[in-house]
Amino acid sequence: MIVEGVLMAENIIKVTLDVDELPKTWYNILPDLPEPLPAALHPATKEPLRPEEWEALFPKGLVRQELSEETDIRIPDEVREALIRIGRPTPLYRAKRLEDALKTPARIYYKREDVSPAGSHKPNTAIAQAYFNYSEGIEHLTTETGAGQWGSALSAAASYFGMKCTVFMVRSSYDSKPYRKYVMKLFGADVIPSPSDTTEYGRCMLKKDPGCSGSLGIAISEAIEIAMKSERTKYSLGSVLNHVMLHQTVIGLETKKQLEKIGEKPDKLIACVGGGSNFAGFTFPFIRDKMKGKNDIRFIAVEPKSVPSLTGVAEGTSRYEYDFGDTAGMTPLLKMHTLGHDFIPETIHAGGLRYHGMAPTVSLLYDHGIIDAEAIGQEDTFTASRLFTRTEGIIPAPESSHAIASAISHALECKKTGDPGVIVFNLSGHGLLDLQNYANIFSL
Structure with missing residues (x-):
């Protein structure tokens, strides 16, 4: 029996939503937290980070979301369309x-x-991040990935908007999960095992430990180094920050x-x-x-x-x-x-x-x-x-x-x-x- 998106049989309950029921806004938890979220600090001055300093890494649209005190933030039509194309709402x-x-x-x-x-769930934010970067004229995204799910998602999202993508993949996963890097490469991304000899920081880590298995923290450092040195390039993060939680x-x-x-x-x-x-x-x-x-x-x-x-x-x-x-x-x-x-x-x-x-x-x-x-x-x-x-x-x-x-x-x-x-x-x-x-x- 199917009633309003609910399939109910003796041993099956499957609940689906129509595409019109895909949320039209994201929920921002910042205004509802039991206390204000402690401010991010500048890595050099240790002073609260100003919006323009955030923009060294991220486009203005994402920075506004990161710091917003609005509870409900509108999902752009272009992002909703892309989410529907990848199968949202999910069952x-x-x-x-x-x-x-x-x-x-x-x-x-x-x-x-x-x-x-x-x-995985990663395209929910990959699509949004790629869209806001693309809408501000960014041509190249850099990022890190562990298991490869985030790298796969951002590679696909960058391809969707016609952008270049470079992914630093934690070496232990790069070696043990080869098919993830194949997926990323099929979407047009450059995939580099981290730590690598592509960046100054990667070379430093390999000098200390040539057999280093890597970590997400190391891969992030390499991705940021490339982003900071390249024009029309921004860094994308698959977790941790508020705008990612929001998406x-x-x-x-x-x-x-x-x-x-x-x-x-x-x-x-x-x-x-x-x-x-x-x-x-x-x-x-x-x-x-x-x-x-x-x-x-x-x-x-x-x-x-x-x-x-x-x-x-x-x-x-x-x-x-x-x-x-x-x-x-x-x-x-x-x-x-x-x-x-x-x-x-x-x-x-x-x-x-x-x-x-x-x-x-x-x-x-x-x-x-x-x-x-x-x-x-x-x-x-x-x-x-x-x-x-x-x-x-x-x-x-x-x-x-x-x-x-x-x-x-x-x-x-x-x-x-x-x-x-x-x-x-x-x-x-x-x-x-x-x-x-x-x-x-x-x-x-």
């Missing part, structure tokens, strides 16, 4: 076969961000509509975190309601045990303080939960989560106890992803599998207590280009 599914395998009374739902051409809120805004269509009120919203963008995009529209006393949802950010930027606070390995977003210290200083900008994490398969810091907005919410955090090890993550693959028929990205592992854990708690809770998680990307990692873990 919400009930994980009935997973529930049955767990024998849990919990109802589990997942938002499918894996259905975009890039295979991703289409996920949560859609999810709210979909849950309302089937009369479900979630008890827990779960997403993986590296820099924080898919978690923010998924949860912020619901957090707005919680801060207004309209729900009592528990929001859970799930990170790798080896990169505990949030959960490491309890152990003293992470701190909530000002730090650089990159390893070289070229970015503005941001107040965030950080492991230290010189932190180089283990070479785990979830390359997109190998970042030393957490988005300032997410960090502030965690510091105020509005969101919770969990850390899960790689073995448990892949065990959960295999069960999800065999029950729901989707191979998830290693990053997204952290959210799946948490959802399974909470569903099993419901089994113990008999509580029929409602658990919703964000399936932020697929793992079809991560099969070598699955082969390595399971000896396939």
Whole structure:
């Protein structure tokens, strides 16, 4: 039976939205935070960054969004059209076969961000960033990528607007995920393993450690160095900053509509975190309601045990303080939960989560106890992803599998207590280009 975008059968609940229901505005959480977000600081003077100083890296349109105090920011028609072209709005599914395998009374739902051409949520901001750069005459974008999902998304978005794109890919992922670089190259991007001999900073890192596996912080430094030295070139960031969180809120805004269509009120919203963008995009529209006393949802950010930027606070390995977003210290200083900008994490398969810091907005919410955090090890993550693959028929990205592992854990708690809770998680990307990692873990 299909009623107003809801397919309901004995074992299937799929909730879709019409293209006219794609949000017309992004949600900006800054005005609703429990305290003002601490200002970004100039890396040299340590003074609050002025708008014109932000513009050394980003176009004026994105800088306005970064600093805006408007709650709802209009999505340009050109961006909405591009989002529709890549498959938005995305569907919400009930994980009935997973529930049955767990024998849990919990109802589990997942938002499918894996259905975009890039295979993840990243195009939601890549398209917006490329548009605002293009509209101001920028011809070339530089960026970093870990697992390759952000690099793939920005490469596609740059191609859509006829722009050049250079991607510095963390070397450990460049070597272990070759098909991601092929995707980027097909879209016309230059893909460079980081650290590289292309930049002064890359050469410095290779001199210190010729076998360096790289990190997102190092790759960011290289991308910024190229952007700062080239005309009509700007840097694009796939996570952390407020304008990126803003663009991703289409996920949560859609999810709210979909849950309302089937009369479900979630008890827990779960997403993986590296820099924080898919978690923010998924949860912020619901957090707005919680801060207004309209729900009592528990929001859970799930990170790798080896990169505990949030959960490491309890152990003293992470701190909530000002730090650089990159390893070289070229970015503005941001107040965030950080492991230290010189932190180089283990070479785990979830390359997109190998970042030393957490988005300032997410960090502030965690510091105020509005969101919770969990850390899960790689073995448990892949065990959960295999069960999800065999029950729901989707191979998830290693990053997204952290959210799946948490959802399974909470569903099993419901089994113990008999509580029929409602658990919703964000399936932020697929793992079809991560099969070598699955082969390595399971000896396939």
